[in-house]
Amino acid sequence: MLRLPKFNLVSPKSIDEVVQALADSKGRGRILAGGTDLLPNLKHEFIEADIVVSLGEVDELRGIEVSADGGLSIGPLTSLADIASNEHVLRIAPALAQAAGTVAGPQHRIMGTIGGNVMLDTRCQWINQSHFWRSSLGFCLKKDGTACHVVEGGSRCVAAASNDTAAALASLGASLDFQNAPTEHGDGKRTLEFEALFKADGAWNKKVTPTELLTRIHIPATPRGHRGGYVKLRLRGSIDFPLLGVASRLDLDEAGKIEHADLVVIALQARPTRVRKAAKLLIGTTPGQANYDTAVAQVMDAAYKQCTPLPNIPGDHEWRQEMVPVYVKRALAAALG
Ligand SMILES: Cc1cc2nc3c(=O)[nH]c(=O)nc-3n(C[C@H](O)[C@H](O)[C@H](O)COP(=O)(O)OP(=O)(O)OC[C@H]3O[C@@H](n4cnc5c(N)ncnc54)[C@H](O)[C@@H]3O)c2cc1C
Ligand code: SF4
Numbered sequence: 161m162l163r164l165p166k167f168n169l170v171s172p173k174s175i176d177e178v179v180q181a182l183a184d185s186k187g188r189g190r191i192l193a194g195g196t197d198l199l200p201n202l203k204h205e206f207i208e209a210d211i212v213v214s215l216g217e218v219d220e221l222r223g224i225e226v227s228a229d230g231g232l233s234i235g236p237l238t239s240l241a242d243i244a245s246n247e248h249v250l251r252i253a254p255a256l257a258q259a260a261g262t263v264a265g266p267q268h269r270i271m272g273t274i275g276g277n278v279m280l281d282t283r284c285q286w287i288n289q290s291h292f293w294r295s296s297l298g299f300c301l302k303k304d305g306t307a308c309h310v311v312e313g314g315s316r317c318v319a320a321a322s323n324d325t326a327a328a329l330a331s332l333g334a335s336l337d338f339q340n341a342p343t344e345h346g347d348g349k350r351t352l353e354f355e356a357l358f359k360a361d362g363a364w365n366k367k368v369t370p371t372e373l374l375t376r377i378h379i380p381a382t383p384r385g386h387r388g389g390y391v392k393l394r395l396r397g398s399i400d401f402p403l404l405g406v407a408s409r410l411d412l413d414e415a416g417k418i419e420h421a422d423l424v425v426i427a428l429q430a431r432p433t434r435v436r437k438a439a440k441l442l443i444g445t446t447p448g449q450a451n452y453d454t455a456v457a458q459v460m461d462a463a464y465k466q467c468t469p470l471p472n473i474p475g476d477h478e479w480r481q482e483m484v485p486v487y488v489k490r491a492l493a494a495a496l497g
Contacts, residue, residue, distance in 0.1 A: 162203040162290060171214045175221065175339060175375055178213055179348065182371040183341035185211040189371050192216075193237060193276040196268045201281060205291040206303040221275070221375065224248060230381035236275020236374045241266070243274050243325075253379050255328040255388030255407045258494065262392050263324050265399040274325060275374045278336065282319035282362040282430055283401060284310065284472045302363045310472045319362030320427050320472050327407035327426040328390050329354050329377070330434060337376040338368055349375075358431030362472075365430040385412035385419070389494025392427075393483050395475070402427040403475040404483055408491035410442065417446045423459070423488060428469050435488075438462035447496050456492060460485035 169192075172178045182189045190209035192198055201207040215221055221237035224246050232252055234243070243249055244261035263269055263277060286309040287294065287302050299305030301317045308314040336357060340348035358365050382388075387410045394400035404427050411420040421442040425433045438459045445452040469480035 164199065164203055165205065165208070167202075167209050168211045169214060170211060171217050173217050175218060175373065178215065178218060179339050179341040179373055181211065181213045182373065185209075185213070185371065187369070187371060189213055191279075191371070191373060193273040194239070194268075194271040196264065196272045197276060197280055200288075204289065204294075206287055206294070207281070215275075226252070227378065227381075232377075232379040234274060234377040234379070236278070236377060237273050238275075240269040240272045240274060240277060240325075244269065252382055252386075253328070253332050253388065254386075255331055255390045255409065255495070256325060256379070258388075259324040259328040259390040259405070259407060262390065262402075262405075264401075268399075274377065277323045277325045278329065278357075278377065279366070279374060280321075280323040280326075282317070282365050283322040284317075284319035284362065285474050286310065286472075287319060310470055316360070317362035318429060318470055318472055319365075320429060320470075321358065321365055321431055322401045322427050322473065324390065324392060324402055324405050324426065326354075326358075326432050327405050327424040328388070329379070330424040330432045331388065331407040331409040331422045332379050332382070334380075335378045336374055337378070338372045339375045340372055351378075355432070355434070360430050362430040383411050383419075385414070385416075386410075387412065387495040387497070389491050389496075391487055391490045391494050393475075393480070393487055401473070403473060404428070404469065404480050404487055406484075406487045406491035408439075408488075408495045410447070410492070410495050412447075415446070416448070417444065418442050418452075423463065423491065425463070425467050425484070425488075427473060428467055429472075433467060435459075435463045435466050438466065438488075442492075456489060459492075460488050463488045 188210040222235045240260040334354040392402040392405040409422040421439040423439040469477040
């Protein structure tokens with residue numbers, strides 16, 4: 161049995177107290193939400209912390225509200241189970257509800273939060289292992305080593321962003337509020353467009369530090385004809401991480417013609433992959449008519465060419481690439497119900 165390493169646990173009651181505790185940790189702190197990913201990673205010792213700051217008592221970080229513009233404002237401590245079943249999320253952002261509903265298993269979705277999913281660490285079959293297992297290989301670039309076992313001679317970690325909700329949030333044009341402790345230079349708050357959060361480095365794939373607190377997730381209003389879907393390839397349908405995940409967005413006009421389309425793929429590389437060029441082929445077509453079916457075939461082909469899975473996560477990467485067009489087609493079908 162793997163044991164948790166020693167650390168100090170603090171449980172602040174407000175956002176201000178959280179950011180102060182994180183500032184006091186001088187980079188040696190970690191944020192704990194549901195703990196369904198952080199705790200295994202601490203046990204595997206590729207994440208280290210002297211202070212773990214629990215968000216469990218910070219009620220201002222919970223909740224789902226419809227914002228003034230008709231979009232959504234979501235507290236990061238909201239559980240994935242609540243996101244998946246919330247009537248406003250189902251109506252305004254159906255792809256997000258579907259993605260949240262496919263994360264891990266039912267118990268994880270009760271404990272696991274949307275904030276923890278957004279901020280999830282990348283995954284790789286060579287790092288999500290015990291310290292002993294990794295030591296036998298001489299570790300790797302992501303932690304304690306100098307080589308990558310996925311890309312021979314590679315100088316950058318290519319572990320995969322594997323957070324299901326990231327694909328959906330990218331397709332919905334979400335934005336994220338972050339907060340640090342105030343300094344003489346400012347109040348420590350900033351807002352990032354969802355896709356601007358990520359960088360192509362699996363060692364740490366975010367442009368914020370691990371001690372920057374996500375305080376709110378905003379989703380702009382979607383039009384009346386909005387349709388969204390999310391599907392994922394995984395080994396065990398009841399629990400596993402994605403081997404591939406595809407979020408789709410189709411906004412239809414009153415006549416049923418597609419005005420706006422988007423596709424975002426997860427679990428390929430360190431950040432979500434947008435296949436917007438391919439999705440644009442759908443614009444101007446009408447689901448149910450021949451022009452739509454022709455465009456879907458072209459989109460499947462274009463997505464296959466753009467998406468090249470690596471042997472970073474389990475599942476043969478060539479098989480995963482063959483599955484790209486299949487799951488693109490299924491994601492579009494999921495959007496149309
Ligand atoms: C068996 C198993 C299967 C899983 N399957 C999936 C899957 O299919 N898909 C998937 O996406 N995930 C999966 N997970 C991972 C995990 O359960 C989810 O990603 C979950 O959403 C993580 O949320 P959490 O609240 O538990 O996060 P935590 O484990 O508490 O935190 C995760 C990361 O986010 C950071 N964090 C949390 N909240 C904030 C915040 N407000 N601000 C800044 N940083 C924050 C933490 O510091 C940590 O780095 C699985 C886990 C297990 C154990
Ligand atoms: S992609 Fe390479 S460096 Fe990154 S975790 Fe995997 S083996 Fe390590």
